Amino acid sequence: MSIRRRGRQIALQVLYQMEWGGWEEDASASISRYLETSVANGLSMDHPSVQFAKSLVEGVAKNRSVLDEIIRKYARNWRLDRMAIVDRNILRIGVYELKFVHDVPPKVAINEAIELGKRFGSEDSAPFINGILDAVNKDLGLG
Incomplete structure (x- = not known):
């Protein structure tokens, strides 16, 4: 798995965690907490995937x-609060990457989204x- 793909997966999991927590914890603290779990498989804060995830989460x-x-x-026809949390955060990552x-x-x-x-x-x-990000991409004139 590529560094960035793994970073996106980490970012999604951390954003999910942050949303459940009401966005009260900052990105660094959320990623640190994520790394303390067994899910992280021994990754450290300086691992390239974690650094990419941190940039996405921030x-x-x-x-x-x-x-x-x-x-x-x-x-x-979809209110943001009615979307699945996973889908909403995948869209946030995708739009963030497209725009920034x-x-x-x-x-x-x-x-990747x-x-x-x-x-x-x-x-x-x-x-x-795909439908939402393709429309965003076309409107932003990115290709």
Whole structure:
């Protein structure tokens, strides 16, 4: 598994944890807590996947209101609070990468989000995520 794919998976799990906690814990503390669990398989804070995850978590947390507004615009007939937490956070990561992470090609960001949806979401997650991120990508004029 690539460093960034693993980082995205970590970021999704940490964002899920942060949302359950009411966004009260900061990114570094949430990632540290994540690393203390057996799920992290002995990763340290300086591992490249963890560093990438940290950048995603910090970026999503910092820009959450902007990301949520973009998601709302394209999630026709879906209120953000009615989406599955996993799908909502995958979309946040995907939109964050499309809008703010310029060294990730848009197609890669979308594909990685779809893969997260397949792995962690429901059977409907991947097409739902694809539809929203594809529309965001087209509107942002990224390709």
